[in-house]
Amino acid sequence: MKVVTVTLNPALDRQFIIEEFSTNAYHRIKDHKHMVMSPGGKGINVSMALARLGVSSIAIGILGGYTGRVLLTELNKVSPLISTSFVHIEEETRENIVIVDPVNHTMTSIDSPGPRVERKAIELLMKRYEIYLSRVEAVVLSGSLPQGLTGEIYGKMAKMARERGKTVFFDMIDEYLTPALEICVPDVVKPDVRGSVTVLGERLEKLEDYVDAAVRLVKKGCKLVVISYEVKNDVVATQDGVWLISTPEEVEPETILGAGDAYVAAMVYKRLTDRSANMLDVAKFGYAAALAKTRKLTKEMPTYDEINEALGLCTLERLR
Amino acid sequence: MKVVTVTLNPALDRQFIIEEFSTNAYHRIKDHKHMVMSPGGKGINVSMALARLGVSSIAIGILGGYTGRVLLTELNKVSPLISTSFVHIEEETRENIVIVDPVNHTMTSIDSPGPRVERKAIELLMKRYEIYLSRVEAVVLSGSLPQGLTGEIYGKMAKMARERGKTVFFDMIDEYLTPALEICVPDVVKPDVRGSVTVLGERLEKLEDYVDAAVRLVKKGCKLVVISYEVKNDVVATQDGVWLISTPEEVEPETILGAGDAYVAAMVYKRLTDRSANMLDVAKFGYAAALAKTRKLTKEMPTYDEINEALGLCTLERLR
Numbered sequence: 001m002k003v004v005t006v007t008l009n010p011a012l013d014r015q016f017i018i019e020e021f022s023t024n025a026y027h028r029i030k031d032h033k034h035m036v037m038s039p040g041g042k043g044i045n046v047s048m049a050l051a052r053l054g055v056s057s058i059a060i061g062i063l064g065g066y067t068g069r070v071l072l073t074e075l076n077k078v079s080p081l082i083s084t085s086f087v088h089i090e091e092e093t094r095e096n097i098v099i100v101d102p103v104n105h106t107m108t109s110i111d112s113p114g115p116r117v118e119r120k121a122i123e124l125l126m127k128r129y130e131i132y133l134s135r136v137e138a139v140v141l142s143g144s145l146p147q148g149l150t151g152e153i154y155g156k157m158a159k160m161a162r163e164r165g166k167t168v169f170f171d172m173i174d175e176y177l178t179p180a181l182e183i184c185v186p187d188v189v190k191p192d193v194r195g196s197v198t199v200l201g202e203r204l205e206k207l208e209d210y211v212d213a214a215v216r217l218v219k220k221g222c223k224l225v226v227i228s229y230e231v232k233n234d235v236v237a238t239q240d241g242v243w244l245i246s247t248p249e250e251v252e253p254e255t256i257l258g259a260g261d262a263y264v265a266a267m268v269y270k271r272l273t274d275r276s277a278n279m280l281d282v283a284k285f286g287y288a289a290a291l292a293k294t295r296k297l298t299k300e301m302p303t304y305d306e307i308n309e310a311l312g313l314c315t316l317e318r319l320r
Numbered sequence: 321m322k323v324v325t326v327t328l329n330p331a332l333d334r335q336f337i338i339e340e341f342s343t344n345a346y347h348r349i350k351d352h353k354h355m356v357m358s359p360g361g362k363g364i365n366v367s368m369a370l371a372r373l374g375v376s377s378i379a380i381g382i383l384g385g386y387t388g389r390v391l392l393t394e395l396n397k398v399s400p401l402i403s404t405s406f407v408h409i410e411e412e413t414r415e416n417i418v419i420v421d422p423v424n425h426t427m428t429s430i431d432s433p434g435p436r437v438e439r440k441a442i443e444l445l446m447k448r449y450e451i452y453l454s455r456v457e458a459v460v461l462s463g464s465l466p467q468g469l470t471g472e473i474y475g476k477m478a479k480m481a482r483e484r485g486k487t488v489f490f491d492m493i494d495e496y497l498t499p500a501l502e503i504c505v506p507d508v509v510k511p512d513v514r515g516s517v518t519v520l521g522e523r524l525e526k527l528e529d530y531v532d533a534a535v536r537l538v539k540k541g542c543k544l545v546v547i548s549y550e551v552k553n554d555v556v557a558t559q560d561g562v563w564l565i566s567t568p569e570e571v572e573p574e575t576i577l578g579a580g581d582a583y584v585a586a587m588v589y590k591r592l593t594d595r596s597a598n599m600l601d602v603a604k605f606g607y608a609a610a611l612a613k614t615r616k617l618t619k620e621m622p623t624y625d626e627i628n629e630a631l632g633l634c635t636l637e638r639l640r
Contacts, residue, residue, distance in 0.1 A: 016417075016430055018430065021343055022343060022428075023341055023342060023343060023419075023421070023424070023426045023428045024424075024426035024427060024428060024573055025428060025429075026429045026431070026514045026515050027428075027429060027430045027431070028431045028515050029430065029431065029432050029433060030433055031433070032433060035432060066386055066390075070386075097336075097417065099343075099430070101343070104343070104344075106343045106344035107344060108342075108343045108344060108345060108347075109345075109346045109347060110336055110338065110347045110349065110419070111346070111347070111348045111349065112349050112355060113349060113350055113351070113352060194346045195346050195348050253344055
């Protein structure tokens with residue numbers, strides 16, 4: 001076991017494939033194949049992507065109610081490389097909805113709030129987290145938080161990990177990121193800007209805003225910062241400079257489900273398995289994984305060969 | 321108990337209230353109040369609407385898996401006027417999704433296919449149906465069918481009811497309606513034209529097509545035919561003529577969830593409680609109930625007073 005992934009607000013992902021999906025319309029799905037249910041939540045997705053790369057991980061977090069049990073059953077079927085240790089609560093784990101339209105090339109997501117989590121469950125989880133920390137090399141802290149938790153928990157968990165010499169990866173919205181950074185700066189950060197393009201309290205608009213935000217995060221002590229810029233471009237900053245990674249390939253928006261998590265998993269993989277790789281190589285490998293993921297409509301994570309192939313399709317431009 | 325409602329393919333309705341819902345976007349629901357779960361499927365909705373009008377009914381049909389158990393628990397909470405007798409199967413009952421946008425005034429629906437139902441479950445249901453038939457005055461046969469069933473089952477059930485002198489109401493898509501009518505013609509029919517405006521195998525376009533289809537159904541022996549024409553108009557045909565019912569009121573599309581079922585329930589109510597009412601009065605009362613329903617965003621069914629008030633807002637125009 002090399003990695004612990006933390007998913008405090010998992011979701012049962014329900015993906016619907018609907019041709020010509022439009023608002024104010026009545027859609028009738030006829031084929032069960034067009035409805036895919038899968039374990040979700042960013043940390044869990046990262047564990048699934050790591051398993052595809054042959055990396056064992058332990059997925060921990062909080063699951064609730066029947067939906068939580070269904071999620072766990074499904075997750076345990078995915079790969080023997082994923083161990084699980086979730087704290088169970090009564091209130092139901094959420095279900096997130098993704099509508100993929102392969103004709104109009106759209107992806108429409110509806111994310112729900114999670115259950116209320118009581119302090120007792122968090123305390124239990126923190127004890128387990130501490131135990132697992134001693135057994136891993138890296139920690140992935142990502143995704144949304146259930147009601148009653150604030151970004152501070154990510155800061156505390158990062159601090160515990162860094163004090164033990166573990167590599168820490170962050171992937172979360174700014175609402176959690178900013179307070180977490182007050183407590184501890186991780187090694188790698190990929191702000192989640194899908195809902196609102198805000199980093200460190202500032203709304204990013206022009207490419208220059210992205211570069212400035214990435215540089216600010218590096219100055220805070222992050223070794224690698226990746227900020228998604230429009231669909232298929234990423235601003236990457238390390239202590240050596242800032243780059244734009246892109247691809248001439250077409251990327252259809254309906255294929256990006258899970259791409260961000262494939263990205264994080266591939267960065268973890270590269271960091272753990274290739275000590276000669278610099279941080280820019282780590283980011284490139286992540287980008288290639290996300291690109292490889294977008295070759296599939298469903299949330300199927302890419303293999304090593306698929307990522308390696310996609311690496312050849314990435315372009316790099318130095319920005320600063 | 322006055323009515324039996326049959327729901328062969330129930331659904332747990334999951335309604336999401338999302339302002340400015342659009343495709344190819346990422347929506348994050350923050351408030352649990354914007355997610356409403358309720359028992360659904362047309363027959364069940366009719367039972368809930370009848371209960372609001374003080375009419376007791378027995379809801380029968382097929383429920384499956386955990387979702388079916390949740391649905392039944394919720395349904396049993398609604399009103400003591402609703403009795404239930406569902407055959408339970410293993411495969412999961414479906415969940416239908418409705419996204420209501422109170423800003424752009426849209427309603428976007430995603431209906432899923434149901435479970436596979438084996439013959440044994442159907443046989444068991446038919447036995448129960450026969451027993452309950454003797455205790456009621458009217459039967460509502462409405463909604464979609466699970467996999468493995470065709471419209472003939474509605475025809476057979478209608479025949480059993482008519483042979484026992486019961487009033488039969490149909491509300492279903494043409495795929496089921498046409499074969500059902502080959503076996504038995506009901507008293508009242510309201511073809512479900514939400515997905516595809518097809519009646520008796522023909523696509524309806526102009527108002528005249530609607531009138532012709534309604535007249536054809538009356539000629540087959542239906543006492544009352546109601547076909548929804550655009551959002552707020554209905555073509556109504558009886559053995560005495562054809563009318564257009566409408567209203568000068570605004571009707572927002574995002575409020576129509578369950579309106580068709582309120583319509584059917586109110587027609588059942590009028591038919592059973594007011595023997596002096598003619599079929600046009602029955603249709604008007606149904607229309608008023610649907611209109612009253614649209615004053616609410618959620619699937620809350622209208623009361624008698626609300627329907628009566630809406631009656632004053634209905635206009636009637638003779639077409640033929």
